[in-house]
Amino acid sequence: MEKISLLQSRNYEIDSLRRDIIQLLEPLGGISAFVNRGERILLKPNMLSAKRPEQAVTTHPALVRVVAELVREAGGIVLIGDSPGIGGFTRVAEKSGIAAAAHESGATLVEFNDVVKLSGSGTFRQIQLSKAYMEADKVINLPKLKTHEMMTLTCAVKNLFGAVVGTEKAGWHLKAGTSREQFARLLLEIYLQKKPALNIVDAILAMEG
Known part of the structure; x- marks a missing residue:
């Protein structure tokens, strides 16, 4: 059974947020329970489009920075990557x-460009995902809590759609059509290809609409 830890954090001030994240992870064994020294750890924030942090479209940079610093302190090599749908x-x-x-945390930004072809489990017989995403030793998923027209809510599993590279996203949307169930099956397929070691949801400031 998956373990869940929930904590109310009131702002994005770095020192306060760092204390909160450490406290959040304590019941799960701390960050060291998810990171081994020398592992390449990919942080997967929501980088949907070129918006300011206060617009709540993307994962807040303070959360990304704090998690990156904690991973580095645990001996991990930190990569931060996504494939934005809009804006480059x-x-x-x-x-x-x-x-x-x-830059502040010493992490390396990685744009999802190259793809690997993978066998699906049935509904989608083949799927192409980011090579950088698949080749990371572990993924720490950093979604932004938002409402979503098709899926009602975008959170941990939906954020993994970013592992689909660039314009491939539009193609998969067309294949799923307007069926929520079909799109959910696609998201599940992506999730099963590489399960994140840890999901930390940015819900301090969520987005509706």
Whole structure:
């Protein structure tokens, strides 16, 4: 059974957030329960589009920075990656503050470009996902809590749709059509290809609409 830890954090001030994340992870064994020394750990924030942190479209850079610092302190090699749907990776990273978070924490930004072809489990017989995503030793998923027109809620599993590279996203949306069940099956397929070691949801400031 998966373990869940829930904690109310009131703001994105770095020192306060760091204390909160450490406390959040304590019942799970701390960050060291998820990171071994020398492992390449990919942080997967929501980098949907080039919006400021206060617009609550992307994962807040303070959370990305704190988790990256904790992973490095545990001996991990930190990568931060995604494939934005709108605006281009560099622009999204800069506007969202995630580029600065990577610089401040000593992490490496990785744009999802190259793909690997993978066998599906039935509904989708073949699926292409980011090579960087699949080749990381572990993934720590950092979704932003938001409402979603098709799936009602976008959170941990939905955030993994970012492992689909670039314009491939539009193609998969077309294949799923307007069926929520079919799109849910696609998200499950992505999840089963590589399960995150840890999900930390940014819900301090969520987005509705």
